[in-house]
């Protein structure tokens with residue numbers, strides 16, 4: 001270890017685990033975007049809050065940037081370290097610290113994988129309801145830093161709703177205990193909420209107090225085949241009106257083709273252009289009848305052409321795989337990902353405009369649509385053709401994203417619904433946030449991170 005800065009780091013934080021092998025720098029320096037070449041200075045794997053504090057103080061002395069790092073499943077480049085940063089991986093801080101039955105809270109270290117959080121809640125007969133396909137590898141700290149959404153937002157909301165308290169280390173190395181699991185706390189600015197979704201630019205989340213809730217009632221999962229995009233919101237309104245929805249997700253025939261090629265089972269005899277996966281409470285004859293009534297009404301109206309309802313847990317999982325398997329199935333095409341949202345009421349007009357826009361703009365690329373339509377959140381993935389260079393492909397996609405950003409301004413939407421801004425969406429932040437807001441964000445960053453050492457260049461430039 002020849003770098004004198006790293007020698008000083010080890011002198012300041014004596015038991016710190018540090019990795020500098022080329023393979024580790026590569027592994028920890030990138031996220032799921034795979035667009036930037038990793039080039040971190042080193043990887044620090046602290047085991048305690050005090051070690052995190054020591055690292056931050058060291059970084060301030062040497063003016064070394066820190067990239068907080070969870071599971072690196074992020075889709076916006078937030079955890080990328082491509083400029084000599086120190087990656088601060090929370091992966092060793094992955095334990096349950098406390099369960100409080102009265103408060104119904106679980107206190108965990110930030111590096112705990114989401115699925116481990118689910119399992120820990122289940123052990124106590126409760127659930128942590130934020131959920132999505134990266135559950136096995138993303139961390140709760142990363143979920144908090146991106147305000148992650150997922151497949152159950154329609155019923156439970158985003159990560160933001162489930163955070164009762166946070167312990168963070170700020171950019172100047174102070175440890176803050178935010179909200180301490182209080183249900184009511186009208187004592188000024190809520191820094192806990194400010195930290196949620198701040199993408200590692202204001203503080204390093206080291207511990208979180210998570211709210212838990214009762215398990216949902218028994219549910220059923222239905223796959224619906226739709227003849228056109230235009231009827232999507234009609235079907236949503238019909239099902240939402242009659243049932244307690246736990247999820248309402250959509251994808252196109254192209255998405256289905258990729259998932260089937262990736263090993264999923266064909267769900268219906270015929271092919272259709274659009275599909276919905278919906279999960280709803282189904283615990284008695286009345287709810288089962290309501291589901292059938294919604295389905296039959298949609299069939300009569302011509303909004304649904306075919307469908308299947310799960311008869312077992314295994315079949316429910318098979319149906320879910322069709323939706324949840326899309327990200328992995330298209331990953332080999334290095335997709336350019338749009339993750340946009342509008343108010344649910346604005347969705348029909350936005351869908352119509354976006355469909356026309358992308359049809360014209362991308363005649364040569366395969367575009368795969370899917371998303372959390374019940375939350376007004378669309379994922380539009382443009383697949384890179386094998387014969388196109390990464391740089392050319394991204395340039396062409398960015399041109400189209402500028403047009404999409406204009407449509408979002410018109411419809412009052414957001415350029416990032418749930419993945420965060422990171423590096424990928426940074427050029428388009430102004431389509432969603434006003435100049436005055438971005439100036440205030442810079443001011444806030446200055447307060448929490450005066451030397452600009454926490455994830456600089458992500459979200460906005462200083």
Ligand code: FAD
Pocket residue numbers: 031032067068069070071072073074075077078079090110111131132133134137138139140141142143144145146147148149150151199200201203204205206327328418419422455458
């Ligand atoms: P990372 O990628 O490691 O980091 C993400 C950001 O958080 C970075 O800016 C990083 O610096 C910061 N960060 C990480 N840990 C901390 C910390 N302890 N303190 C401060 N900052 C920190 N996202 C959704 O919202 N909904 C989905 O449905 C969804 N599905 C996905 C499915 C797949 C298959 C994949 C690969 C990704 C999916 N994602 C989804 C995206 C991703 O999983 C989420 O953004 C997740 O919250 C990132 O967690 P992570 O631990 O991997 O964070």
Ligand code: MLT
Pocket residue numbers: 075133150324326327337339371372379
């Ligand atoms: C999803 O909804 O599947 C995730 O947000 C991942 C993605 O957009 O690829």
Ligand code: ZN
Pocket residue numbers: 150371372379418
């Ligand atoms: Zn999503």
